[in-house]
Amino acid sequence: MNVIFDDFLVRSLLAGMLMVLVAAPMGCLMVWQRLAFLADTLGHASVLGVALGLMMSLHPIVGVLIVILLIMLIVRQSMGGKPVAMSESVLAIISHTGLAAGILLLSMSGAGNISLEAILFGDLLATSMNDLGFIVLTVFILLFLLWKHWSSFVAISVSPEIAQAEGIPVQKIQLILYLMIALLIAVMMKVMGVLLIGAMLVIPVNAARVFSQGPEQMMVISLVLGLLSLFSGMFMSWQYDLQTGPAIVVMASLWLLFALLVKKLNKALT
Numbered sequence: 001m002n003v004i005f006d007d008f009l010v011r012s013l014l015a016g017m018l019m020v021l022v023a024a025p026m027g028c029l030m031v032w033q034r035l036a037f038l039a040d041t042l043g044h045a046s047v048l049g050v051a052l053g054l055m056m057s058l059h060p061i062v063g064v065l066i067v068i069l070l071i072m073l074i075v076r077q078s079m080g081g082k083p084v085a086m087s088e089s090v091l092a093i094i095s096h097t098g099l100a101a102g103i104l105l106l107s108m109s110g111a112g113n114i115s116l117e118a119i120l121f122g123d124l125l126a127t128s129m130n131d132l133g134f135i136v137l138t139v140f141i142l143l144f145l146l147w148k149h150w151s152s153f154v155a156i157s158v159s160p161e162i163a164q165a166e167g168i169p170v171q172k173i174q175l176i177l178y179l180m181i182a183l184l185i186a187v188m189m190k191v192m193g194v195l196l197i198g199a200m201l202v203i204p205v206n207a208a209r210v211f212s213q214g215p216e217q218m219m220v221i222s223l224v225l226g227l228l229s230l231f232s233g234m235f236m237s238w239q240y241d242l243q244t245g246p247a248i249v250v251m252a253s254l255w256l257l258f259a260l261l262v263k264k265l266n267k268a269l270t
Helices: 008-032 036-055 060-078 088-109 116-121 129-158 160-165 170-192 197-209 215-240 244-269
Strands: none
Touching: 008 036, 008 129, 008 170, 008 197, 008 215, 036 060, 036 088, 036 116, 036 170, 036 197, 060 088, 060 170, 088 116, 129 160, 129 170, 160 170, 170 197, 170 244, 197 215, 197 244, 215 244
């Protein structure tokens, strides 16, 4: 077994598949609740978490989690409990300020062993056994929470007011979802980089929307398209010596374009 995982390509492929497995349902929930911009904001601001983690001699992911949770608390307080989707101005300010401050702190700290390029665009092919173990644990936790609260997540996505009337603790469920998003962003940073996390959460979901008739179907199609993007992106990266994260996102965008063309062709033929 250890011999198998000694192959960096096997570790990278497994890490990417695990990320897609949880990114599909999480991406659907974020799109349904109009939280797509939040993913970009937290991704960009997580650079600040990496820098602070290194300066405090913590693991970068720990620093990222701390910063992301603080940001989500600030946004929630600034909106007085209103949906995060409404606070676009606050999110834009936090996104760019966090990214800029993080880059400055990284350059000032002299962290020569940290690649800024890997932080921004990911380094999937450099996945270590420790990284893979952390990803497996994170994905297990997220999938368990999705399984346990899926019906409640869907209910508050459709209508928080109706969900509240049905006895669903909306505030508690939203808090759980926000904590799950924070954990997902922290672990996806290794795979996709902070600049591309939002793209991988949103693009396959929007492509799946073209063909789906219901929430579960949309989630399954998003998973399939995410895996296709991963495989084709890794192949392009391997074949033409390209950066893996950007290659995966470009292939995801091409699958989205293909889905839109198929939809348009079907309309033209009917």
